[in-house]
Amino acid sequence: MGEKPVLGYWKVRGFAHSIRFLLKYLNVEFEDKYYGFSSPPDDYRKEWRETHRPTLQLDFPNIPYWIDGEVRMTESIPILRQIARKYGKELVPSDSSTQWRVEMVESYIVDILISLHRLMYFYNDQLYQDFLKEQLPKFQKLQEFIGDNKWLLGSNLTYLDFLLYETLYQHTVLKADIFQDLPRLTQHISEFEALPAISNYLSSPDFLKGPVITPGAKLKI
Ligand SMILES: N[C@@H](CCC(=O)N[C@@H](CS)C(=O)NCC(=O)O)C(=O)O
Known part of the structure; x- marks a missing residue:
């Protein structure tokens, strides 16, 4: 071994x-x-x-x-x-003709996550207001993209649902009701958390609930 x-x-x-x-x-x-x-x-x-x-x-x-x-x-x-x-x-979509969609949405979510981290590092009230103004329409687009799919890319769970979940979750730590007008995103969070392996992990002693960001950030959440 x-x-x-x-x-x-x-x-x-x-x-x-x-x-x-x-x-x-x-x-x-x-x-x-x-x-x-x-x-x-x-x-x-x-x-x-x-x-x-x-x-x-x-x-x-x-x-x-x-x-x-x-x-x-x-x-x-x-x-x-x-x-x-x-x-x-x-968990890896195998249809090469739709690979561009997978990579496009991956990059889109990474940008959203990085913007959140940047906000936390340089935090002030104005940045926070600007951030919400810019970030919420991006989430609206993500909600439209998911549409009636069960998971982000269709009926199957993919590795990108893990990235999406964590990105959404970190935003709820910033602002608990951030997705109040985006029910499909709230639903993604709860359905992901309900997956048996994830639900077990969330309640296990190994699970690190926080913090979201390192001590170098101005906003420590
Ligand atoms: N592009 C890299 C960024 C990694 C990164 O920025 N790491 C930060 C923490 S999130 C760090 O503190 N790195 C340690 C270092 O720079 O030595 C990734 O996605 O993994």
Whole structure:
């Protein structure tokens, strides 16, 4: 038996939680390696950067990282895809003629998630108001895109539902009623949470409920 794969990330949800949900859903045994915040809050990256980052033999050292046998990689979305391809092929749409749709929506959701993180890092009231004004129409478009589908891309759950769920969830931590006029998105959250493997994980002692973001952010949620 080889060593267990390792997912390395801060002890926050951030860019890693969709990956953690995917691994738990697929029942992959892995080490969920947390990097804590033992350095002073204004320099919380110090220990990771000086002690761990240089030793991991990663092409582009960063976190989250994923080490699984020969695979030593960073970049959260490629990690999500890699895990789905290796452990959950049924979660990867296989119709190459619609691959463009999959990649388009993936990129669209990543932008939404990054905008949220940027807001938290540079937070002020004006930015928050502007953020809501820009973000809500994007969610409206996502709701239209899902339409009557059971899941984001159709009747089958895909790896992108993991990314969508986590992106939606993090926005509800920012503003609990953010999706009050977008019932299809609220429904996606509850249906995802009701998947047996996800519901078990959510109530297990392993599950990290928060925080969403690292201590470097102005808005600490
Ligand atoms: N594009 C990368 C971004 C990764 C990233 O920004 N990591 C942040 C936390 S979310 C970090 O603190 N990295 C540690 C470092 O820069 O050493 C991804 O999607 O994984």
